[in-house]
Amino acid sequence: MANRLTKLDEEKVFKDPVHRYIHVKDGLIWELIGTAEFQRLRRIKQLGTTYLTFHGAEHSRFGHSLGVYEITRRIIDVFDDHPHWDPDERLLCLCSALLHDVGHGPFSHSFEKVFDTDHELFTRDIILGDTEINAVLKKVDPAFPKKVAEVIGKTYENKLVVSLISSQIDADRMDYLLRDAYFTGVSYGQFDLERIWRVMRPRDDQVVIKHSGMHAVEDYIMSRYQMYWQVYFHPVTRSAEVILSKILxxxxxxxxxxxxxxxxxxxxxxxxxxxxSLEDFLRLDEAVFLFYFQIWQQEDDAILSDLCSRFVNRRLFKYIEFSPNTNFNLYSDLREAFKDADIDPEYYLSVDSSSDLPYDFYRPGEEEERLPIHLLMPGGGLRELSRESAVVEAISGKKRTDHKLYFPKDFITDLSINKAAKEKIRKLLKFEGGSGHA
Known part of the structure; x- marks a missing residue:
C-alpha cells in the first residue's frame, strides 16, 4: 500500500497550450508516463487525417491523455471533503484518465473499420497484459490493473469514478474539445472549463453540476455540437479518410x-x-503506415500507387451531397458507369455517412444508454439538464446525419479515353447536384 502514497521529491510539470501546466506529484503517474506503451501515443495523431484539412491539427494522443489526467486531477481536488467522494479512489481515477486512450492504433477509426479491431480491447490488453504499464500498476496492488481496466471499460462498481472519465460531460470530452479547437484554430470549441469543474459535485453514482453553472454547461454542449460538424465531420477530412481506408x-x-x-x-x-497480437499491435504507429504509403506510390499496382499518391500529396476525392436511401438507383447506375469507364467503383466511388447526437436524455433499454446530465438544485434535489435549459432542450435527442458521395473528379474530367462512359458519369452526378466540392 505504501506505493500508492509515494510522492515525487519534486513536482514534475508539463507545459501545455490548453491547461498551461500539467502537474504530476505521484510517482506512479510519472512512471506510467515513461512506459513504452504510453510514449507510443506521441506517434499517434489525436485527429487522424484532420491535419490535411486544418494544418495545425498535428497534436497527439499523448498530449490529450495528459490533458484528461490533468482535468481529472483538478476535479478531484474540488471533490475533496465531499461526503459522496471516497479519497481512496483518487489514484485509480488518475491512472484511468491517463490510460483511457492507450489502445488507439494509427489513424484510429479508419484502422479499426478496415481491420475489425477495437481500441477498447487493446487498451484492456495493454493494461492487463505483459507490458510495462501492467508492471507499474501492479506496484500498487496485484488487482489494481484490473480495476483500471474496469473503470475504462465502464464496468467498475463505483459509477461515480466511471462518470469522471466517461459520461456526457467528462474529462475526456472536455479536454479533446478544447485541445482540438486550439490546434485546428477554430473558435467553436471554447467554453469555460474552470467554471465547469468548480461547479461539479460528487453525488451517489454520478457527477452532477450545481445549477449556478448551467450556462457554462450549455456552452460546452453547443461547443461539442459545433466541433462535430465543423471539424470532426468536415467533408475534406472525410475524403482523406475514404482514401486512407481504400489504401488499406x-x-x-x-x-x-x-x-x-x-x-x-x-x-x-x-x-x-x-x-x-498485442506485441504486433504495439509496433504499429502512424510513421510505419506513412512510410509504406510513401513507397507504395512506386508499386506496379496502379490502384494502390494512385491512392497512395493521392493521400501523400493531398489530391483528395471530390464530393456531393447524397442520400443513399433516396438515390439507391442512381448509386447503382454510377457504379455501372464507373465500370464502363474502367474506373473501379470499389476504390473510386464511396458513400460516407456521419451522425451525431449532441445531448440525450435517459432512454432505458437502448443499446447505448446515455445517462443525462443532472443539475444540483439550490434545495438539494436533482433536475435533468434539458428540463431547465431551453438551449439544451432544443437539441436533446435530435440525431443529425449527413451523407456524402466521394469520387475522383480528375478521372471523370479526362475525356481522352472512355469518353462516352465518363460523360454518362458526369450527367448522373450533375443530376444529383453538381460536379462536387473541393
Whole structure:
C-alpha cells in the first residue's frame, strides 16, 4: 500500500497550450508516463487525417491523455471533503484518465473499420497484459490493473469514478474539445472549463453540476455540437479518410491475392492475416503506415500507387451531397458507369455517412444508454439538464446525419479515353447536384 502514497521529491510539470501546466506529484503517474506503451501515443495523431484539412491539427494522443489526467486531477481536488467522494479512489481515477486512450492504433477509426479491431480491447490488453504499464500498476496492488481496466471499460462498481472519465460531460470530452479547437484554430470549441469543474459535485453514482453553472454547461454542449460538424465531420477530412481506408483495403486484397510487393510490408502482415497480437499491435504507429504509403506510390499496382499518391500529396476525392436511401438507383447506375469507364467503383466511388447526437436524455433499454446530465438544485434535489435549459432542450435527442458521395473528379474530367462512359458519369452526378466540392 505504501506505493500508492509515494510522492515525487519534486513536482514534475508539463507545459501545455490548453491547461498551461500539467502537474504530476505521484510517482506512479510519472512512471506510467515513461512506459513504452504510453510514449507510443506521441506517434499517434489525436485527429487522424484532420491535419490535411486544418494544418495545425498535428497534436497527439499523448498530449490529450495528459490533458484528461490533468482535468481529472483538478476535479478531484474540488471533490475533496465531499461526503459522496471516497479519497481512496483518487489514484485509480488518475491512472484511468491517463490510460483511457492507450489502445488507439494509427489513424484510429479508419484502422479499426478496415481491420475489425477495437481500441477498447487493446487498451484492456495493454493494461492487463505483459507490458510495462501492467508492471507499474501492479506496484500498487496485484488487482489494481484490473480495476483500471474496469473503470475504462465502464464496468467498475463505483459509477461515480466511471462518470469522471466517461459520461456526457467528462474529462475526456472536455479536454479533446478544447485541445482540438486550439490546434485546428477554430473558435467553436471554447467554453469555460474552470467554471465547469468548480461547479461539479460528487453525488451517489454520478457527477452532477450545481445549477449556478448551467450556462457554462450549455456552452460546452453547443461547443461539442459545433466541433462535430465543423471539424470532426468536415467533408475534406472525410475524403482523406475514404482514401486512407481504400489504401488499406487495397493493400490487404493484394496481399491475399498473392501480389508480390516490391517492398514487403512486414509490420502489416499480422493485420492482413487477421492474427494481430498485442506485441504486433504495439509496433504499429502512424510513421510505419506513412512510410509504406510513401513507397507504395512506386508499386506496379496502379490502384494502390494512385491512392497512395493521392493521400501523400493531398489530391483528395471530390464530393456531393447524397442520400443513399433516396438515390439507391442512381448509386447503382454510377457504379455501372464507373465500370464502363474502367474506373473501379470499389476504390473510386464511396458513400460516407456521419451522425451525431449532441445531448440525450435517459432512454432505458437502448443499446447505448446515455445517462443525462443532472443539475444540483439550490434545495438539494436533482433536475435533468434539458428540463431547465431551453438551449439544451432544443437539441436533446435530435440525431443529425449527413451523407456524402466521394469520387475522383480528375478521372471523370479526362475525356481522352472512355469518353462516352465518363460523360454518362458526369450527367448522373450533375443530376444529383453538381460536379462536387473541393
Amino acid at each position: 483495403h487495397r493493400a490487404k486484397a493484394l496481399y491475399k491475392a498473392g501480389y508480390n510487393f516490391e517492398h514487403q510490408p512486414l509490420p502489416l502482415l499480422p493485420l492482413f492475416n487477421g492474427k494481430l
